[in-house]
Amino acid sequence: xxxxGLPEEEYFAPGHRACAGCGAGIAMRLITKAAxxxxxxxxxxxxxxxxxxxxxxxxWRLPWVHGAFENPASIASGIxxxxxxxxxxxxxxxxxxxxxxxxxxxxxxxxxxxFERGHNFTYVCYDNxxxxxxxxxxxxxxxxxxxxxxxxxxxxxxxxxxxKKDIMHIIAAHGSPYVASASIxxxxxxxxxxxxxxxxxxxxxVNLFAPCPTGWRFQGEKTVEIAKLAVETGVTPLYEIIxxxxxxxxxxxxxxxxxxxxxxxxxxxxxxxxxxERKDKxxxxxxxxxxxxxxxxxxxxxxxx
Amino acid sequence: xxxxHAVSEAVKMIKPAVVAAYPIxxxxxxxxxxxxxxxxxxxxTEYIRVESEFAAISACLGxxxxxxxxxxxxxxxxxxxxxxxxxxxxxxxxxxxxTVVNRALSAPINIWNDHQDSISARDSGWIxxxxxxxxxxxxxxxxxxxxxxxxxxxxxxMVCMDGFTLSHVYEPMDxxxxxxxxxxxxxxxxxxxxxxxxxxxxxxxxxFPSHFxxxxxxxxxxxxxxxxxxxxxxxxxNSKFPxxxxxxxxxxxxxxxxxxxxxxxxxxxxxxxxxxxxKDVIDxxxxxxxxxxxxxxxxxxxxxREAIKEALKGAKKVAVLEKAISxxxxxxxxxxxxSSLLYDLDERPEIRNFIIGLGGRDVSMDRLHKIYDxxxxxxGKKQEWIF
Numbered sequence: 001x002x003x004x005g006l007p008e009e010e011y012f013a014p015g016h017r018a019c020a021g022c023g024a025g026i027a028m029r030l031i032t033k034a035a036x037x038x039x040x041x042x043x044x045x046x047x048x049x050x051x052x053x054x055x056x057x058x059x060w061r062l063p064w065v066h067g068a069f070e071n072p073a074s075i076a077s078g079i080x081x082x083x084x085x086x087x088x089x090x091x092x093x094x095x096x097x098x099x100x101x102x103x104x105x106x107x108x109x110x111x112x113x114x115f116e117r118g119h120n121f122t123y124v125c126y127d128n129x130x131x132x133x134x135x136x137x138x139x140x141x142x143x144x145x146x147x148x149x150x151x152x153x154x155x156x157x158x159x160x161x162x163x164k165k166d167i168m169h170i171i172a173a174h175g176s177p178y179v180a181s182a183s184i185x186x187x188x189x190x191x192x193x194x195x196x197x198x199x200x201x202x203x204x205x206v207n208l209f210a211p212c213p214t215g216w217r218f219q220g221e222k223t224v225e226i227a228k229l230a231v232e233t234g235v236t237p238l239y240e241i242i243x244x245x246x247x248x249x250x251x252x253x254x255x256x257x258x259x260x261x262x263x264x265x266x267x268x269x270x271x272x273x274x275x276x277e278r279k280d281k282x283x284x285x286x287x288x289x290x291x292x293x294x295x296x297x298x299x300x301x302x303x304x305x
Numbered sequence: 306x307x308x309x310h311a312v313s314e315a316v317k318m319i320k321p322a323v324v325a326a327y328p329i330x331x332x333x334x335x336x337x338x339x340x341x342x343x344x345x346x347x348x349x350t351e352y353i354r355v356e357s358e359f360a361a362i363s364a365c366l367g368x369x370x371x372x373x374x375x376x377x378x379x380x381x382x383x384x385x386x387x388x389x390x391x392x393x394x395x396x397x398x399x400x401x402x403x404t405v406v407n408r409a410l411s412a413p414i415n416i417w418n419d420h421q422d423s424i425s426a427r428d429s430g431w432i433x434x435x436x437x438x439x440x441x442x443x444x445x446x447x448x449x450x451x452x453x454x455x456x457x458x459x460x461x462x463m464v465c466m467d468g469f470t471l472s473h474v475y476e477p478m479d480x481x482x483x484x485x486x487x488x489x490x491x492x493x494x495x496x497x498x499x500x501x502x503x504x505x506x507x508x509x510x511x512x513f514p515s516h517f518x519x520x521x522x523x524x525x526x527x528x529x530x531x532x533x534x535x536x537x538x539x540x541x542x543n544s545k546f547p548x549x550x551x552x553x554x555x556x557x558x559x560x561x562x563x564x565x566x567x568x569x570x571x572x573x574x575x576x577x578x579x580x581x582x583x584k585d586v587i588d589x590x591x592x593x594x595x596x597x598x599x600x601x602x603x604x605x606x607x608x609x610r611e612a613i614k615e616a617l618k619g620a621k622k623v624a625v626l627e628k629a630i631s632x633x634x635x636x637x638x639x640x641x642x643x644s645s646l647l648y649d650l651d652e653r654p655e656i657r658n659f660i661i662g663l664g665g666r667d668v669s670m671d672r673l674h675k676i677y678d679x680x681x682x683x684x685g686k687k688q689e690w691i692f
Contacts (some may be wrong), residue, residue, distance in 0.1 A: 040500045042367060053510035063500040065370050065510035071363035074355065078325060078367025078375070079500065081351035085322035090503060110363070113356030242568050260512055 006191050007033050014015045016059035017051040021220025021226060023210030024048050024099070026184040027126040030208070032062060032193035035095050040083075042076050044098030044107060046071040047133040048126065070107040072096040073114035073123060080119040093198050094121040100141035101131040106167050108140075115174040115203040121255075122197045125167065128212035136215040140165040143235070145282060146269045146288075148215075153272035158282055163289065171205045172241040178204040179241040185227035189238060189249060196240075211234045217268020225268050233263040236295045239301075246301040254294050259285045306480075308439035309472045312378070312404050312464075313338030315346045315446035318486050322373035322493075325353040325364035327428075330416045331468035332380040332406040344445075355445060362390040369399040369514040370508055372499035374450065377401065380468060381408035384422045388429070394428030394461050396524060397509055398497065400417045400453035402459040403431075404446065407577065407628075408468040409664040417469040417665020419628035420576065424638050430524055432462035433606040435576040437478040437562075440553035442466045444542065445603070448558070451490050451538050458531045459497060460524075465605075468666065471578040479549035489545055532607045535560070540601035555601075559629075560609030562601040563616045565591060569598030571680055572617055572654075574643060575626040576602045579661070579668050583626075598675060602639070610646055617647065617654065624657045624680040626668075658688040666692070 003103040018025040024047060037042070041064045043049050049066050052059040067075050076096035083089045096114075098107060101173035111123060112240035130148050131137040139149040142160045147153040151160040172179045178200040182190035190208060197204035211227050213220045230236040231250060234257045237247045251257055261283055264270040306314070312335050314322070326336045328404055342348035351368075355361045361377045374468035374595075379387065384405055392399055392666040405423045409415040425553055434449060442464065450463040489647040500508065512520055539558040546675060548556055555562040564584055566572055573583055580601040590597045599615040617623055627637040635641050659676050662668040672691050679685050 038502045040371070040502065050511050053507050055512045055516050058344050058507035058510065060507050061505055063502055063505045064507050065367070065500055067363055067397075068389055069368050071359070071366075071390065074360040074363030075367035075370075076362035077353055077355070077360070078323060078369070079371050080367075081323045081325070081353050081364065082368040082371035082373040082375075085351045085368075086371070109356065111358050116356070256584040281568065 003187055005188050007036070009037075010035065011035070011061040012052070013059045017054065018047070019214050019220065021213040021223040021276070023184050023212060024126045024128060026223070027208045027210045028052070030184065030187060030190050031097060031124055031194055033097065034191055034198055034283055035062065035093050037062070038091055039093040039095055039109065040079055042066070042072045042079060042094075042096045044072045044102035045133070046099040046102060048099070050133060052304045056134050069102055071110055072098050072102065073111040076121045076123070077114045077117065077119050080121055086110060089120060092149070095122040095136045095198065096121060097126060099132070100125055100129060101139045104140035104167055112174065115171060115176055120201055122194070122206065124194065124206045125207055126208050126210045128210050128215060129164070130212070130215050132212050132215045134261045141167070145273060145286060147272055159272065167207060168241065172244065173204070176205055177202045177243050180205070181207045181209070181238055183209040183227050183231055183236060183238060185224045185231060186238065192256065193240065215269070218266055222266065226263070229258070229263040229266060233258045233260045235260060235263055237297060238295055239297055246297060246305060247248065248297055252298060254291050254298065257291065257294070259291055285295055306478050307444045307473060307475050308466060309334030309406070310338050311352045311439045311443040311478055312466070313342065313403050313448055314480060315443045316376055316486045317342050318483055319374070319376070319447065319490060321346065321350055323351045323353065323368035323375045323377040324366065324377065325355050325361045327358045327361045327379070327383060328379050329358070329380045331408060331472045332378050332383070332404070334472065335378045335404060335406070338475055339513060343659070345565070348551055358386045359390065359454065362387040362394065365401045366390060366394055366397070366399060369401050370500050372501070373493040374493035375401045376403070378404040378406065379414070380406040381410055383420045384426055385410060386514070388426065391429035391431060392553045393509070396520065398459040398524070398527070399461060402453055403461065403463045405463045406468045406472045407465050415664040416468070419665070420465070421629045423463060423465045424629035426463070427638065429530065430460065430528065431606065432528070432587040433459055434462065434464050435603055435605055436464060436466045436471065437578055437580045437601060438553050439471070439474065440478040440550070442471070443478060443480070444546070444554060447486065447490060448538050448542055452531065452535055454493055455534050455637055455691055456496060458527055458534050460527055460531060465577070467578040473675045476553065477550050478553055481546055485545065489541065496687050528607050532609060535604060558603070560602070560604035560612035561616045561660055562603060564599040564601065566598030566600060566616055568596055569620060569621045570596040571624065571677065573596050573622040573624050573626060573676070574601050574602065574639070576599045576639070577628070578604065579626065579628070582668060582670060583673055586670050586677065590677060595677070608642060613643065613646060614650070614675050618650070621681050622655045623647070624659055624676060626659045626661050626676065628662045630660055630663070640688070655683065660688065
């Protein structure tokens with residue numbers, strides 16, 4: 001099915017084994033559409049690797065290589081070097097991607113190394129905020145208050161007790177020319193950002209927000225709706241850091257944010273915040289921090305940072 | 306030439322398209338020299354100065370999968386850090402070549418030589434060749450590329466050389482002309498799975514129980530078949546590059562170098578630089594009329610069963626000298642393998658295991674004489690530590 005304004009070619013073939021409503025599956029279609037034919041992909045171990053390559057089948061219509069969980073950025077470094085040696089570096093895009101477990105946690109050092117060296121590649125994190133492939137364990141990207149199998153909510157636990165890692169600014173601090181947050185709910189925006197990242201010379205980064213019905217506990221038909229709510233409530237603001245300068249896409253007014261509980265209530269992973277009784281203090285804490293974060297982003301953009 | 310620089314020199318002549326390496330003592334002289342070659346324009350390669358050995362081997366994976374000749378070097382903790390990807394690389398059948406400068410594994414941390422690092426990687430599916438001299442480091446480096454890249458093999462390989470006692474030692478050696486080398490090792494032309502947008506392939510998929518064993522079988526089969534290809538490469542090398550300087554390498558390369566073993570009643574078995582000292586001890590003992598010889602093992606993986614049987618046949622006693630241990634095992638790894646190999650013989654020699662030189666402990670001629678005496682007189686236990 002064609003998506004308005006996007007190339008019709010599909011390089012991530014249907015028939016893969018992702019769950020119904022998989023946000024990461026949508027992310028793969030967007031990444032490959034933005035990449036186009038002349039691209040080499042490398043991916044970490046994770047849900048998408050598993051559902052897309054059950055030997056002898058494959059969903060990939062582009063060259064694709066998987067090595068291990070933590071090393072897509074290192075493998076991409078080697079691909080870039082080989083293409084340079086072959087004189088093909090300007091012809092072929094190199095795109096590395098992985099889930100948030102790979103990106104925020106186990107592959108983080110390797111990601112940093114590759115960005116420091118300045119290889120000409122794009123790294124995309126399909127961010128579904130936990131280790132979904134191994135059964136919904138908390139990662140450095142899991143948001144505050146989310147219940148996972150290793151940060152379960154309980155009498156003594158609110159779920160995950162730490163705030164989500166600010167991967168965007170950590171990557172931007174490497175001097176990357178283009179860092180963007182995107183969402184599978186805003187496909188034209190996400191496509192434009194992926195395309196910009198791929199076309200920008202040097203190491204570029206896109207954090208692509210991709211809800212997981214299985215891990216977040218919601219019905220599969222709600223994926224896009226929930227991703228949209230995440231933006232409208234300011235949970236995952238869409239913005240770019242272009243050569244170190246912030247550009248906020250949306251939302252851009254803290255006073256007009258939808259209340260965060262509209263988002264939280266859609267997912268089983270936050271159910272304990274509302275049942276058996278409503279945890280007002282926790283919801284307020286989340287709400288305030290979201291506002292503070294967005295205010296800071298808007299302020300940086302306004303002041304030219 | 307310093308043995309480390311012999312390796313760098315070989316790499317320069319081989320011209321890998323991509324080198325990815327991380328510094329670790331005592332491997333540093335190799336990569337520093339390669340850096341010099343790149344800086345001076347003497348070697349055209351994409352040299353990735355990675356942030357760890359894990360990144361080094363992963364970058365090699367990416368480069369090799371893109372279809373270019375790829376090299377790295379490491380040691381000890383670095384090889385241990387690579388461990389996960391060693392298996393991935395061999396499973397993907399990528400002919401990456403590596404030098405391992407053998408050093409002890411921590412703890413306690415120790416930068417000096419033993420073989421625990423590469424022995425611990427023996428099941429990773431990499432071909433493993435062990436050098437005694439600077440010339441052998443050089444020659445085996447040339448040969449490893451030809452072996453790994455052979456389409457009947459397509460397995461990664463490591464050439465192992467002892468840290469400091471070989472890597473930092475200057476020895477006379479001969480370097481062949483580039484034109485002769487180019488004839489021996491032509492430019493790399495990948496012909497199996499590579500990443501190419503014109504022919505998109507999926508590399509490194511998930512293999513379910515229905516297919517996994519077949520993957521493993523073909524990998525094991527390739528390792529087994531590589532024995533024959535290694536022999537072909539040895540033969541070709543022997544005829545193209547005859548010995549220029551006596552005693553810098555075996556007269557003819559083979560899986561084992563058999564030193565005065567023909568009539569030997571006692572044969573010592575060892576790998577690496579200690580073999581030089583052992584040869585001197587054997588010369589002394591021979592002068593006294595002792596029937597003793599050395600089987601130096603060059604090819605450790607694949608395990609050259611027939612060559613070892615051939616070398617050890619007729620020996621009444623075999624003493625395996627090892628710079629590695631396997632705590633809790635029957636004996637040390639090589640001894641166990643030699644023992645199980647010789648179990649099939651009608652007349653089995655008595656097999657002893659001596660643990661030597663761990664963490665750089667000096668293996669002097671005196672200690673080797675002691676090992677010989679203990680073996681000859683059947684003193685001590687099956688496994689003895691020579692402190």
